[in-house]
Amino acid sequence: MVTCSILYGVWRRSHKAEKAGRYRFxxxxxxxxxxxxxxxxxxxxxxxxxxxxxxxxxxxLTIAQILSIGLGLLGIALVVLFSFAKPERLPxxxxx
Numbered sequence: 287m288v289t290c291s292i293l294y295g296v297w298r299r300s301h302k303a304e305k306a307g308r309y310r311f312x313x314x315x316x317x318x319x320x321x322x323x324x325x326x327x328x329x330x331x332x333x334x335x336x337x338x339x340x341x342x343x344x345x346x347l348t349i350a351q352i353l354s355i356g357l358g359l360l361g362i363a364l365v366v367l368f369s370f371a372k373p374e375r376l377p378x379x380x381x382x
Contacts (some may be wrong), residue, residue: 289325293318316368323361327354 303313331354340348
């Protein structure tokens with residue numbers, strides 16, 4: 287529920303920035319998508335830490351925790367990529 291609320295707030299903020307034409311941190315297109323990876327990775331890593339039934343695989347981490355670290359790094363890379371990308375204006379089409 288908290289993750290959904292955060293993502294919805296960032297999505298609304300990015301829509302307002304797009305209409306105003308002023309982009310700031312986490313307001314460019316794709317930022318909500320990349321933030322979803324980061325939040326999911328944090329949530330999954332935390333849940334796996336408190337689970338009791340998973341065997342530890344490598345360095346005291348479960349496979350899901352290792353994948354969560356990868357997803358978090360992917361999300362951070364996407365945030366950086368989208369922050370440097372220049373958003374394009376899509377042409378508006380008129381209804382016939």
